[in-house]
Amino acid sequence: MDIHQVTHSLIMTSRLDGMGHLPIKVxxxxxxxxxxxxxxxxxxxGDWVITIAFSAARTAAGDDKTLTDLTISGIIDDWSSQDC
Amino acid sequence: MDIHQVTHSLIMTSRLDGMGHLPIKVxxxxxxxxxxxxxxxxxxxGDWVITIAFSAARTAAGDDKTLTDLTISGIIDDWSSQDC
Amino acid sequence: MDIHQVTHSLIMTSRLDGMGHLPIKVxxxxxxxxxxxxxxxxxxxGDWVITIAFSAARTAAGDDKTLTDLTISGIIDDWSSQDC
Amino acid sequence: MDIHQVTHSLIMTSRLDGMGHLPIKVxxxxxxxxxxxxxxxxxxxGDWVITIAFSAARTAAGDDKTLTDLTISGIIDDWSSQDC
Amino acid sequence: MDIHQVTHSLIMTSRLDGMGHLPIKVxxxxxxxxxxxxxxxxxxxGDWVITIAFSAARTAAGDDKTLTDLTISGIIDDWSSQDC
Known part of the structure; x- marks a missing residue:
């Protein structure tokens, strides 16, 4: 799993139905x-989050059929102060 | 999922039948x-797109049997203006 | 599999239930x-560990339904002295 | 999928039976x-080829049981002239 | 698949049972x-070997339940002289 910071939501003009209706974040x-x-x-x-990749990303999105290879699975309270 | 810009279509002289008949993009x-x-x-x-990798790429191509590890899953309206 | 050194435990304010109750390490x-x-x-x-990634990480966590893509699978006694 | 150029065939003195009998290329x-x-x-x-990785590589090799994580899936006619 | 050179065997003080009893190589x-x-x-x-990653690594280890994401699948006779 990797550590990322959320920057913004992504708006798409066209996307596959199988991606479902969860928000998409950059x-x-x-x-x-x-x-x-x-x-x-x-x-x-601004939140620091943990992401899950590969096939577990689909399960993390709530449904093994969801089209994704990366899903946010948790929020870290305060990454900077933990990273010491 | 990753962000890519489409450059052109790819023409192949020989390919496995299992790749199906969808266009192939570089x-x-x-x-x-x-x-x-x-x-x-x-x-x-020129379009900016979202791609899905790994096993979900096969489902995204419309059929879990399709031979692919990367499939375009959405078009972003305007990446430059979103990336601020 | 890769070699990593454990730095600390990670505390999350919000996480998916499917990650289970194992400790999370950075x-x-x-x-x-x-x-x-x-x-x-x-x-x-400070321990040097071996990690397993991808779908085997889920099995390594004790249950194929666990949400993870990286799981610690072993501790190396003394990496520095082995790495010669 | 990625773009690679074939350099030569690989000869192995010992290999797992499960890799099958397809040629192995570097x-x-x-x-x-x-x-x-x-x-x-x-x-x-010298040929430029498209490769498929991960689980789809096994199917591309003709049998989901084949031991591989990378399989050539197509030949590009002329990469240099396409890459403009 | 990737090309690696074996450096030494790895001794672990603690490991998951699911890794089985095959030797572990760095x-x-x-x-x-x-x-x-x-x-x-x-x-x-000193041997140059081919490794298989991802889910095929588990099958290569002799049992789909084995905990691994990388397994040696073949020995190359003489990498230096082939790599010309």
Whole structure:
């Protein structure tokens, strides 16, 4: 699992039905790389979150049929103060 | 899921039947790295898209038997203006 | 499988039920990159551990339904002295 | 899926039976990194090919039981002239 | 699949039963990065080997229930002389 910070919600003009109706969030990793995840938790911009990848991401989204390879699975209270 | 920009369609002289009949697109990532995805959505060159990898890519292509590890799953309206 | 050193336990304010009740550890890889794993073994900060990723991580956590993509699967007695 | 150029066939002195009897090819990626794939298509040294990774690689090799994580799935006619 | 050179066997003070009883080898990749694999073949330090990752690694270890994400699947006779 990886640590990311939520930057903003993503709005798409066209998407596959199988992605479901969870919010889609843009994330930034510790090294600045961007990725995109489904969010069943309700994380807000600025929150530090844990993400789950691969097949477990589908289960984490609430349904093994959901189309995703990255899902937010938890919010960390305060990453900076923990990272010491 | 990752963010890529569509560069062009890919024409292959020989390919496995199991890849099906969806268009194949060459994508460029935010850091310039190239990859190749099936496109069930109809993205055009220049479009910014979301891609799904791993086993979910097969489902995203419309059939769990399709041979792919990367499938375009959505088009982002305007990545530059969102990325602020 | 990869080699990581345990840095500390991670406390989350909100997480998916499916992650279960195993401790969550923050790990640092040989190149300094951070990741997060479930810990069914009881590794302590400073321990060098082996991690299993992908679908096997779920089985390693004791239940194929557990939400994880990285699980600690063993403790190495003394990595520095082995790495010669 | 990724783009690779075939460099040569690989000869192994010992290998698991489950890898089957397809030719094994050494590939070089766009950034020079090397990898190894099963080849059900018959690509020749110098050919640019598309590879499929992860679980779909096993199906691409013709049998879900084949031991592989990377399989050549198509030949690109002329990568240099397409990459414009 | 990737090319690695075996460096040494790994001794663990504590490990999950599900990893089974195959030897565990530390490997070095072409770029020097280290990883750890199960070895059903009996590769010796200095041998160049092919590794299989992801779910196929479990099958390669002889049993889909084995806990691993990387398994040695073959020995290359002489990598240096082939790599020309």
């Amino acid at each position: 994330l930034k990793g510790v090294n600045g790389q961007e990725s995109v995840a489904l969010d069943p938790i309700g994380a807000r911009p | 994508l460029k990532g935010v850091n310039g790295q190239e990859s190749v995805a099936l496109d069930p959505i109809g993205a055009r060159p | 790990l640092k890889g040989v190149n300094g990159q951070e990741s997060v794993a479930l810990d069914p073994i009881g590794a302590r900060p | 590939l070089k990626g766009v950034n020079g990194q090397e990898s190894v794939a099963l080849d059900p298509i018959g690509a020749r040294p | 490997l070095k990749g072409v770029n020097g990065q280290e990883s750890v694999a199960l070895d059903p073949i009996g590769a010796r330090p």
